[in-house]
Amino acid sequence: MNRRITAVSLNTFRDYFFTPAAIILLIILSLTPFLCSNLLGDGTAEGKFRVFVTYSFIIGSIIFTAINIAISCSSISNEWKKKTLLILDVKPIKRWEIIAGKWVGMLLINIVFITFFVLAISFSSLLISRQLIENFPEDINIFTTETELFPLAESANSGQTAQDKVKPSDFMSFLSQSSKNIRGMYVIPAGGRMDWTFKGIRLPADLQTNPSTDNFDNVYLSYRFQTSSPDRQSALGYWLAGNPSLLAPFEMQTDLAKDQVHRLPIPAQAISSEGELNITYLNIDPSNISVLFPGSDFKILYPQGNYWINLLKGTVNILILSTFIFSVGLCFSCIVSHLTAILSTSILIFTSYMYEFIQIIRISILQEMQAQQEIGLIQRISYPLLNFLSSILPPLNEALPHSYIGTFILMPSSYLIFLFIRIIILGALPLLIVAVIYLSHRELGIPNE
């Protein structure tokens, strides 16, 4: 960005931000989520959450809409009215640079407001999550990214919920999780076995040096599987985990439902000091079926880093993401056109729906493959393509799986993104209109009537 645009943008920021009205609005905006987190709703966990989200965002959106419309309308017209534009226009600055500077200034103000609002939302989400965990321990399972509370997750929600119950004490460890994936697709015929080796799992020092049964829940194998029989809804299997040079410290027989995400706790001592973990699956199902593990859903979840630093990182990530999407939306709507902004929003929605659609096709192909026991050419070609597409498209329903606190923070944040794109369109449109009028108004020196 050149110096002229920076100068104009900072000037605009200075003009609007350091005013009593802006400071009061900022305080109201920051307090709104905290006030809304005290509302009770209809007495259920979901009701409380919905009331919190709805009220915070309605008030937030009203304030944001007002700010954006006011600034975008008055930033150029005030210069025109006060004739400061006369001096500015005879300086070596292009008119588009003035408009771009005004827009960037508006963006800066929005970024500050959004930062405060997102921080307030995130912290009040944290508060409300703790309240809900204490007050509604039974209802807590609805708060995953896979339930319909999460925007756009309805299409992805095919009834699956987390299989293993998560204790409130485990929340801390979930938030500081890292994951290791494997690639490919693994078919295990009846009576067969499959070995996987995960490398580079670096556990925290205290877990590594002092593995004990207390830390049993810290490492998980997360997986989803399919079976070759459409009638069989579950498969009987036997898991072995551990360093091959040692005795297998973990073995478990499972009979779990297919096409659902499961998490198997693995003891920390199963992981060698080099960070290696061997997993073996034995297909011992009596009904002679093959089991298929898609690599994209087969991962090891393990704790890494400090909880608070991870929380900070997560919050900053969400902040950056929301700011980025906000600025992209604003940029499109302001510079290119109103229609492009709608398009960019639609693209976001479309791609996530596309992801779900591709998942459905992928799974149907998978089932077909299992049923026929042999893979056709079209399926052979299309399956990796669908896999690739599903890896590049935004999988909104899978962000931070099973991490309730993460979900608590992510859910309002994603509401925020959808909401602000709408506000941005509203807010940037007047600026665009004013800018167009200004640009077409070629003669700035015309005397006032």
Place this chain on the structure above:
Amino acid sequence: MEELVKLQGVTKTFKDFWGKPKAVAIKNLSFSVERGEILGLLGPNGSGKSTTLKLMLGLLYPTRGRISVFGKHPGDNIAKQFIGYLPEEDYLYSYLNGRETLDFYGKIFSLPSKARRERIDFLIDLLGIKAYQRRSVGEYSKGMARRIGLAQALINDPELLILDEPTNGMDPIGIKEMKDLFLDLKSKGKTMVISTHLLSDIETICDRVGILYQGEFIAMDRVDKLLLPYHNESHCLEKFFLDKVYAEREKREEKRKTEFSKEKAVPAKKPDEVDQEVIRKLLHKE
């Protein structure tokens, strides 16, 4: 000599919303400003001085004719790099202080930060605004704001200074200082176009003077040549200006009257065509 500004047959007509001509501000104006010269534009209110300056800056576009500034179209960004402009009023950002105002305009000229700081310090010393450089511009008196306005016009060390009533609202000391500053700038070879009402100011500074009346030059020449008949008198530019303007006004008034009478004149009736009836009635009444 190099011509920095050149106007050829420039006419400017202001139009209303529907595109109908509302007022003719400038009529067929042609002149040029040479490098190192100071041109004074004089004229009564509404004579088109400010319009001429705005045309030179590209703030207005001529209805007819051609303008070139530094050999380029007015409004060209390269030409703007060498121009400093002081408008007739102080159109400054009221929330910035004096120093920040200059810093802002310095950034618009893309001056590097060190050079910008030095230039601002220099201008603050030059114009004597050190005492109130940290106060916001909104609190300034008119004279103070005028100085900041002039400082922003000088921020890029311009070759061509376009000043619209620079001493407007200043006290006599300020006017004296301003005049000294203009003479100093003149000695440095700067080119200036000054529009003003205060004739005594301009007399000692300007090389050439043009007197505008209703958008036309009624006199345009070197100051010494114009004032040759008045050389023994004091305030001779003022006298010359008043003489010229009054003479022009009378001339135009005369012209207007004759045109009006030509339009309105109706051929008189012959005596025999006069209504005899009316005469009889009048006589009878008496």
